[in-house]
Amino acid sequence: MSRVMSELRNDLRGLRRYFGHVWCHLRKDLRLEWRSRDSVVGMLFFALLVVIIFSLAFDPTAAVSREIAGGILWVALLFASFTALNQSWTREQRNRVLDAQRMSPAPASALFLGKALANLIFVALIEVVLSPLFIVFYNLHALGEGWMLAIVMPLGTWALVCNGTFFAAMSLRTRNRELLLPLIMVPISIPALLGMMQATTAILTGESDPAIWIRLLVAYNIAFTTVCLLLFETVLSAE
């Protein structure tokens, strides 16, 4: 009995150390962003431009905008997140920090998780600022249960950011980094994109039940977060 307890305590200590590393990486990324504010400002302005261009292109009425707003919101966020995802790893390349990260005994997946969480916070910030603008430009009010957006948004954002951070790390040392990231990220993310767009549209129009899409997003997030954590070490040390 005491052995089981001591093992459990060891496991807990290991877990705490792991999340200590994650927290360290997260804090570093947040501080870097706070000092420059490059990616958040860039992302925000880019998303705003996409929203305005779609509004000009379709000139939607209130009923039509309910149908298309879910899709446009996520497309805007997807495009915007490409800009931030590339930058988040370029920072690590300066002064060869990434090589130091590779040699450090800290688990590589902690680096990944810290960075993915930082990117989650950045994209969530964009959503917070963009949503009111979106509602104004598209005359939106949800006909379904609006509170469910509070579930769909974080799930969708994590689906974008988790795979995005991973693929950005993959395309880091390639010749055409900016080009490669969307080329590999979008095909893999299509089920998640479909899920978040359908769920958001279902909530805004109130015509169908978003539950099935939320379940899809949960399953997608669980599956891909696991694979990302397991394979990140391989990608980081791929040479």
Added chain:
Amino acid sequence: MRHTRIYRAVGICWVVLTLAALVYATRLALVVAPTEATMGNVQRIFYYHVPTSMLSLLFPYVNFVASVFYLGWRRRDPLRAMAADAVAISAAEVTVVFSSLSLLTGMLWGRAAWGIWWTWDARLTSMLLLWLLYVSYLMLRKLSATGQTQTLAAVLSVFAAIDVPIVFMSIRWWRTQHPAPVFFGGQDSGIDPSMMPAFGWNVLGWAMWGVFLLAFRYALERRRQEREQEAALKSIEGSLEIAQ
């Protein structure tokens, strides 16, 4: 040297057999098989569309298994890992060939049978996404830096393998004009026994062709790898000479 000669003989025999099977299958499909009751001669594209679709679902597994072996052998047995990687890239290219054929024959058939080239139906969309996944795999191989291409491609292949079931589920929920599966789809499914030989021979012929493409591409990739290694070795030797 002796082995090369044996491989070449086997390869040539295989090509001859494949061509013979395809010629026979084409005769069965276009001449011997009975004309279908409602669609008429248009239905004959079935003998090409279904086998290529089946095969385009098979080769991704080859790619995935080879990629997993690559990841496992990468550190322990680099030489074998390179062979696994050659299988992986060959299988990915063959997948793109077959899924393109499946999409193209499907479009032709759709135009004749439904009056439209394309519809966002569950099966069509899933096949298109499969095509997109493997094209993106080839893009990654083309654009990534030498030295890490194999590892990154293997990782992407694992991602694609996990993505495929999710894609199939999600698309099914999204849309469900494509007919129910012809085989194993319940009581009224299946084709008339008189159509079976044409279908069977086409599956065999195209499968043999696919295996040939895979093997040919594999041999090509192995040669490329060998040449790359020789060049690397030479450059190392050259640098040693300068040092002395």
